[in-house]
Amino acid sequence: AIDQFKAHYRSADALLIDDIQFFAKKERSQEEFFYTFNSLLEGQRQIILTCDRFPKEVENLDERLQSRLGWGLTIAIEPPELETRVAILIKKAQQNLITLPDDVAFFIAKRIKSNVRDLEGALQRVMAFSRFTNQPLSIDMAQDALKDLLALHQKLVTLESIQKTVAEYFKIRVSDLLAKKRTRSVARPRQIAMALAKELTSHSLPEIGEAFGGRDHTTVLHACRKVVELKETDSRIAEDYRNLLRTLSS
Known part of the structure; x- marks a missing residue:
């Protein structure tokens, strides 16, 4: 199994790993990733990693691995812009065979700005409210469905x-x-x-x-x-x- 793992990942053209902070305390996984990282780097392959903090802030992460992760370009990923949030909502609704009106999508997107997970959660709540109350998707209906969620966002804070x-x-x-x-x-x-x-x-x-x-x-x-x-x-x-x-x- 280990040999198959090595053959598969070390021959990849690019490696993408999400949430590498979960490697913490997993010494065997860290060791294997360390050597895989080196192999891909020597082969001039692209490596893209995400983490919820800077690598040096991850406790119980091998110092050699922290050093390797510091070699690359580190950038902050900010929440998506309004237009992107609207597009995400419309696309997600389509995946659920729902046609989301543009004005409703903009209403939700303008108020839920934190992250995509919260955005999709708000959409799920609106779609469920629409089904349970047998109401068409509208701004008034969305406002009613999200009233408790939006209470915090409606106050203007400077x-x-x-x-x-x-x-x-x-x-x-x-x-x-x-x-x-x-x-x-x-x-x-x-x-x-x-x-x-x-x-x-x-x-x-x-x-x-x-x-x-x-x-x-x-x-x-x-x-x-x-x-x-x-x-x-x-x-x-x-x-x-x-x-x-x-x-x-x-």
Whole structure:
């Protein structure tokens, strides 16, 4: 089986692997991938990998593998633009033998901006609501089907209001969030504010970074991923984030 694996993947013209963070703690898989990576690299083959964080941030990932992954071009994948979201919705509906009106597709796409999974989930909810209530697909029907999901998105939240709310919550100044200070008492609130900005506004990562003292979009991406990680491991951070989210959404 191992020989077949080697023959199959090491002879490929290109290798695409999603979510390589799941290699963590799997030493045998990491070792085999390491040698497969080297073999493909020597053969000048293309390798495309995705991860929910930067390779060096993945715990229990072999240092040699982290080093190899750092050789290539690392880019952030941002949520799809409006037109792409609309196209995804229409195509997904077609796969379910449903004709989704353009105005309904735009209504959903303008309000669900986080990721494709959430977008498709919203569409499934709308289609199910249409079937169960025997109503044709329309904006009014979609709004009714998604009313609880859209409640959070309907409030206009600005970057300035997020910065002010976060600063007051953590008892620091807004200027601290914009400064270059890296002390934890300031850095952590700044990361939380950036994550809230990504979740509650339609601003792009570069725009958020610019609003937080002219920071790079990769800094914003790192902050968002760090907050996601901390919410799962630190109950205090999770509570702080929920409190701020509730305040900004009320």
